[in-house]
Amino acid sequence: PLIKELFGLTELEEALRRHLGLRRVIIVSGDADQSQWVKKEMGRAGARLLREEARPGQVVAVAGGTTVAAVAEMMAPTPQLKETTFVPARGGLGEAVELEANYIASLMAKKTGGSYRLMHVPDQLSEETYRTVIREPHIREVLELLKTARIAVHGIGGAMEMAVRRKSSMELLRHLREKEAVGEAFGYYFNRQGEIVHRMKTVGIRLDDLQRMERIISVAGGASKADAIAAICSVACRDTLITDEGAARAILEKA
Ligand code: BG6
Numbered sequence: 001p002l003i004k005e006l007f008g009l010t011e012l013e014e015a016l017r018r019h020l021g022l023r024r025v026i027i028v029s030g031d032a033d034q035s036q037w038v039k040k041e042m043g044r045a046g047a048r049l050l051r052e053e054a055r056p057g058q059v060v061a062v063a064g065g066t067t068v069a070a071v072a073e074m075m076a077p078t079p080q081l082k083e084t085t086f087v088p089a090r091g092g093l094g095e096a097v098e099l100e101a102n103y104i105a106s107l108m109a110k111k112t113g114g115s116y117r118l119m120h121v122p123d124q125l126s127e128e129t130y131r132t133v134i135r136e137p138h139i140r141e142v143l144e145l146l147k148t149a150r151i152a153v154h155g156i157g158g159a160m161e162m163a164v165r166r167k168s169s170m171e172l173l174r175h176l177r178e179k180e181a182v183g184e185a186f187g188y189y190f191n192r193q194g195e196i197v198h199r200m201k202t203v204g205i206r207l208d209d210l211q212r213m214e215r216i217i218s219v220a221g222g223a224s225k226a227d228a229i230a231a232i233c234s235v236a237c238r239d240t241l242i243t244d245e246g247a248a249r250a251i252l253e254k255a
Pocket residue numbers: 063064065066067068093095099100101155156157158162184185186187
């Protein structure tokens with residue numbers, strides 16, 4: 001409606017930046033719900049940003065999903081990225097292998113000539129196994145490295161879409177519905193107010209860890225993710241959001 005006629009992309013970026021209280025917003029044209037090509041463009045923008053922001057010797061924490069995978073696909077070597085270590089932000093979250101943070105971190109390293117570390121932690125751990133796993137020297141080493149990350153790159157998903165994609169139990173689906181979860185990032189599910197209503201048990205980054213990082217690059221688009229992005233950006237993003245016109249307009253129209 002009104003918003004559509006009023007704003008060009010640059011104005012839209014500024015309006016959304018202010019609305020979400022972020023440092024920077026980058027919007028690509030189109031809507032990822034409508035075309036795969038738009039996700040590629042978000043990937044290109046993410047890859048460009050990583051190239052510009054990279055410092056030699058840095059650690060980059062990488063989350064999973066198709067959008068962060070699109071960023072990885074667009075990456076290329078630079079002297080700084082060659083001296084970057086890519087580390088999965090969290091252990092297994094029940095995703096298909098090619099959408100796992102582990103795989104995407106290794107893909108970024110492959111594309112840039114950088115290095116990577118893996119965190120082979122199964123999902124759905126019992127409390128006891130979980131405690132044992134995080135004491136493993138190999139896992140502890142990667143977790144220590146993760147604590148020094150300068151940049152995090154992550155996606156945002158719709159809560160129900162992510163729960164279904166992870167083949168979650170009926171019980172969890174019911175819980176998320178009851179708690180009116182709208183979005184998910186890093187294995188945390190949020191309601192519209194940005195409150196955590198469920199967290200998946202795996203090792204890796206906690207939301208508090210994000211506070212220490214210099215850059216948090218959130219990449220998510222498509223009008224269907226509007227509520228998820230709005231909810232999560234109020235708590236977890238704070239830095240840079242790369243999104244598309246479809247999501248941006250939908251967020252501002254609902255505001
Ligand atoms: C998952 C991440 O792999 O991807 C989630 O663990 C994120 O935190 C999701 O929400 C986003 O997926 P996509 O495919 O919509 O980019």
